[in-house]
Amino acid sequence: DGGITQSPKYLFRKEGQNVTLSCEQNLNHDAMYWYRQDPGQGLRLIYYSQIVNDFQKGDIAEGYSVSREKKESFPLTVTSAQKNPTAFYLCASSGAADTQYFGPGTRLTVL
């Protein structure tokens, strides 16, 4: 089955803690993306990567970090510098066409 997987489905973070969200795709897509979704605000781009070992900041990158060491994987770390991390995090990927396909998401809650 081709697709995008994200783990965990639910994640709880304590104050001052860094957490890492996993995103894996087996669609052979070059580009991958991380979005954050808050109620009533739509999707906002955190980071994106066009190719392995390269990534760019999106609109709300502060407090987040990423890596792209493999084509299939694009993990997102939510650092303690992100003051309001409670949100629904969505990973997406796209191939040669413009179309982005989404994973099932990770819901992060700060305790």
Next chain:
Amino acid sequence: QKEVEQNSGPLSVPEGAIASLNCTYSDRGSQSFFWYRQYSGKSPELIMSIYSNGDKEDGRFTAQLNKASQYVSLLIRDSQPSDSATYLCAVKIGGFQKLVFGTGTRLLVSP
């Protein structure tokens, strides 16, 4: 002015009616447009993409694009209660495959 604007709704229609969802965008150079459906608590799933002026039909869904007026719409014929969801409009802005999302329109289809 927001880059991509949608009426947040809710848009309420009876079962069997036509639901009309609208989206306007600010970048006159945009070339690629997408409609996603998002059920509560789930990730967005692609319904349609449209690139040329005019209509594009796929089953009960029709996307309409008018670049001169900078709007894109989605018509859902024979609406079903299972169509009740939030519909996100996304527009490719800039040279890379970066999508800007509207905040979504919530559709409620009553039996």
